[in-house]
Amino acid sequence: MNPAYSVILFTTASGAGYGLLVYLAVFVILGAILPTDLFGLYGLILALALVTTGLLSSTLHLGHPERSWRALSQWQTSWLSREGVLAVATYVPAGLWLLLALLAPGTWWIVSAFLALLTAIGALATVWSTGKIYQSLPTIRAWSQSVVPPVYVLLALATGGVLMTLLIKLNGGSGARTSIIAAILLLASAAAKWLYWRKIDNMPRTWTAGAATGLGSLGAVRPLDPPHTEPNFIMREMGYKIARRHAEKLRFLTLGAGLLAPAALLALAGSVPGAPGLLATVIAAFGVAVGVLTERWLFFAEAQHVVSLYYGAQQA
């Protein structure tokens, strides 16, 4: 699948934003953020900014962004519509929460906590539905894996955790527990991703050019003349191919520099106060950003669509 940058940015930015919202909510609920703490407000603003950037970016790949409101109508069948509905719905408690934090900081904790809880649930559900959009496409075997939505949620929580740690550090806190949690989530993401890759590397690729054309019983099916000599929409959108070696390097980069090394750095940073700890966290955050963008790019680039069988692929 064509790794469209708008979609990569959308899923990673909104994922981090939703992840951060979950942390903020948990902190509010647990009372770890004092209602008067501006840090909570800034966190909330950052999270919503990421989410909004992501969502706006996602409309960039629409042919008619001005019609995107229509996407809220088909929640009964469409995961994309559900994602939209959930994203919009999540703005309601999150917005009220933000309003409360802006207008009446320190009051109505129980209300804030309730709104935070709703926000967190919305955030998780939104990310889950993003994963479901992909997982529910049987035409793309690498996506229709049950591990896909959990990986989306794990990566959202991990990236959110890194951001949360960074915020705490920037706020002068130690972030010891948060960073450990973030590190664990990064490790879990790495494990999940590793499992995912192992799964897609070993999955039986049972769709064949023979089955796609129904001609398999006559022998191997190879394209002779294409329907058009220059790539068409289908090939541009779904014909992306990445060399195995290249993919392996990028996977290594994702796992090593993007997830494992930041996890180690974060674990370390939690017990290192002050500037060195902050620096380690910044480096970790940078690594995670690269890692998640690479991961998401690979998620598309490595995904083979069944339609490629009509354009020369032997199996999918």
Added chain:
Amino acid sequence: MQQKRDEPGAASALQEPHIDLSRASADEVKTTTCYMCACRCGIKVHLKDGRVRYIEGNRDHPVNQGVICGKGAAGIMQHYAPSRLRTPLLRVGPRGSGEYKEIGWEEALGIATGWLSRIRATDPKRLAFFTGRDQSQSLTGWWAMQFGTPNFAAHGGFCSVNMAAAGLYTFGGSFWEFGEPDWEHAKYLMMFGVAEDHASNPIKIGLGKLKARGAKVVVVNPVRTGYGAIADEWVGIKPGTDGLFVGALIHELLRTQRIDLDYLVRYTNAPALVIENPGAANDGLLARNDQGAILVKDRNTGDLIDIDTPDLAPVLQGEVALPDGTRARPAFELMVRRFLGPEYAPEAVAARTAMSADQIRRLATELAEAAFDQAITVDQPWTDWHGRRHEKMVGRPVAFHAMRGISAHANGFQTCRMLHILQILLGAIETPGSFRIKPPYPKSIPPRIKPRGKPGDVKPATPLGGPQLGFPTGPDDLLIDDNGSPQRIDTAYSWDAPIAAHGLMHLVIANAANADPYPIDTLFMYMANMSWNSSMNVPAVIDHLTAKDEKTGEYKIPRIIYSDAYFSEMVPYADLILPDTTYLERYDCISLLDRPISDADGPADAIRHPVVKPDRDVRPFQDVLLDLGWRLALPALTNADGSRKFPGGYPDYIVNHERGPGVGPLAGWRGKDGESFGKGEPNPNQLDRYIANGGFHHHPLPDDQRYMKFANRGYMEWAHSKGFLESMDRLVMQLYCEPLQRFRLAANGHAAAKVPESHRERLSTYFDPIPFWYEPFEGQSVDTTKFPLHAITQRPMHMYHSWGSQNAWLRQITAANRLYVARQLAEKKGLADDDWVWLSSHLGRVRCQIKVMEGVNADTVWTWNAIGKRAGAWNLDPAAPEATRGFLLNHLISELLPEREGGFRFANADPVTGQAAWYDLRVSIEKAVNEPHVTSPRFEPLTPPSMSRGGR
């Protein structure tokens, strides 16, 4: 969105949006004739808001019966292509530079008149007038005749002349679009080298019928593309060896005694006695009596009797003593001895044809089985030439069809003749289920028209006494002077190509530039892309077009006038460009005098008429030609008072011109009242009648005249009355082709004309009255260990010559071409898909990209024809794939054979007809390592003149 909906954007979850299901597609639908190939299907053009909206097939039309092909349906984009020329142009820079001045029509016609009138007043042959698209040949040829030049022809010399001549000299008809398999009755069809872009809808409709009926279809072609793909059996024959295969089939039919003796005796010259008198002037001619009747020996009486005698019972074998003591033998025996010879045994031809002996024997068995064991009888009484009534028509339901694949070889004429002999032996011409002839064919064998242009025929300011193209039956008919020198610029009808019945357009530019046999003044061409895909050896042709005389600084071809609707590669090499209209903007006449649209059930002709107005300053070429003719005061175009004979232009000519009494361009609705067919006074409402009928006229033959036309008294009398058939003489199929023998005798010194030494052996060898197979010349003359492979082109069904590339839809399908290489060959050469290779011939080399395939003869590489474009041509982006990843094989094909002893170079052509032998190309292939991924050679990009934005 342009849709109109009742509730825009109000699709609720429960309600489907409202769609206007009955929106009218057209304000008006006009019916005319397609021009996207030579098929000439009927089309219905839907017009909306003054624009062409949709083109579909006309269900009533005899050619396409409602269907349309990929090209026809894309005609809209041809019509609106931005490559359309917009206004007359005068070259101002050097040839090829693309520097033009836009001029008006008055100036353009004035210039042309100036050039041409000077020529006509002094030496008309200094005008060479050649047309590429030849569907107005009856007009262009007639115009050239009025002008007085012998130098006229269309493109048949590099297209189809072997096929046409071989058929016309054998049975008075031809394959290509002049005949068709009996799609309704055939049980077995064998096709040889059938071009898939051409006459394609009737073939596709027919194949659909055969497939539905379960008839077996065999496709003989080195390459398996469209028709081969759906064939029951594909024979991947080696190029140029079809004659060996056909010869082996004949061998098998003779060996197993599976031939139609009755048919041979009744309808062919098989029993004719061939004189055996070695060294004498009559050796090899047919024995005749004093009245000129061809003689056969009656097996009962032993008498020598006229071959036209009814109920002939001739001997077919054995020496016969003629009254004067010379010996003779039946032609049949000579034919049998030729084909039962060991060289045509299946085992002997298997390796060369890339077939197995078993396969050849099996196919021969199947042909015979279909012809004889599955013979059909139609309860249709008919009367033969002798006047005998037959209660039934006996059908041999095995049909053949063939086109360029066997035509464009140096052995094409004899191979085509051999194929006809195979049909004749099976009794499978014009019977139910077999190959059928389309009226106005069959004609006399060959047609009784002789070429004009002998010394003395060409006089200043005087029309030529007859048509330039005809059918020589002996050396006396050649257009040569006392020294044997050619009289035509293209050397047609000279010893080089005695039966060049279509002229030799491909030689004109080289000969004109070399002043061989003489210089010309003006080359006038219509729609012929001679500086690109219509020429062999493109770089040399470009050199010829731009060559200057060192002394005078003048171009060696001093003036070039060119008419085309589009910016082809040829336009920049012309001095004066006369922009034509598109096929939807003009009148055309698809005449029985030319290449009609008949089917085997009756003659048919058609017109095009303007369905939209041009939006450019362009004029139909035919109007321009008539206008020029009047300006030149050509007698047939000018009234006595100096006024125009056809003031209404081409439509006026179509209606009012008479070729002979009552015979005009259109055969339908003649006579004042429009009630006559074929012959009758001009009918002022004729075009209206055509338009009302969908643009065509089809005259169905009565049931008893639909088959056996060459021997069917009813048909022949009718055809004779309409002028289709020159006489009521019996049509005798020529198993033995006596005219060829006359050329042979000339080579041995038995003719008034002296044959140059260089040509004698060639004439003696190749003008064999009984066909035979020989290795094509390129294979004979190049080192085949160095060039072991054959290279040929095929035509994609969705393209027509170079036209498709300017069509926004068709070019999306094929904007670049690959060289297709057999898997075995690729493995041997270490080649894989997408590799770049150098393909080399004795002339040059091209770099191109390959595709590996199964369905190709293992010793053959091929590509799609005419996809490669010169950068900038056809108003495409110079970086278009056609220019960067497209290529032509033309650059590899030489118009001349390698030099022989004495420095003489023969044309790379058939020795009988002069047909260009571009399917004889021999090549080698090597991987191009570390080379740019663009095709080579590349030429300077062309600059289009100012053009429309175009498109839709």
Added chain:
Amino acid sequence: MTALPATTKKKLGLVIDLDTCVGCHACATSCKEWNTGGYSAPLTDEQPYGADPHGTWLNRVHSYEVGTGAQSRTVNFPRSCLHCETPACVTVCPTGASYKRAEDGIVLVNPDTCIGCKLCSWACPYGAREYDYKHGVMKKCTLCIDRIYNETLPEEDRQPACVRACPTGARHFGDLGDASSPVSKLVAERGGYDLLPEMNFKPTNKYLPPRPKRDETTAKPLSTPRETIPQHDGSPTERLFAWVDKVLSA
């Protein structure tokens, strides 16, 4: 809207005969010309005369080679929307622009409500949906819905443009939900099949497989000389002449 109708009154679709298709692209260009001015108007062409010409087509013809060596064959393969009974392209659509008509089962896109998210093209295994970059909406085969019910067209022309055009008669249109319809009978008779049936989208369109070749594998015994004439057991030439004599004397 993206909820599928429980049943459709008809199952209109195409039957494509791979045994007869010669790959001429008539269906593809006829489709393009009808639809670029019809319901899906316009079908944009990008760089139509440029270096990278491509555009929106609703029907494309592939050419495949199947098998190797003597057993190989070339199969031309037109491909367009199969109008599935349970099409995921419809259910994934977030706006309801994609829908399956309850009346006849035709799968359509409403160009007024499509947001151009392309998800439907991801959901379709057959590559049947093509995005129009210029107009930002998804386009697809409509089975020429503005032809098949169009009362301004002659009745015989109320069929999809591709079927109307096909020169070999390799395309058939009809109600595949009606077992007695000609198309259903054709499918039954010729073993018409679904593409990728395991994906469970239940395509309505069917493909008829290429028929077995008829070559040496199906050959009858070879001809032998018709008769042996006792005194002529010599060369084939003499045998032939003996036979000729006998026939002509009879």
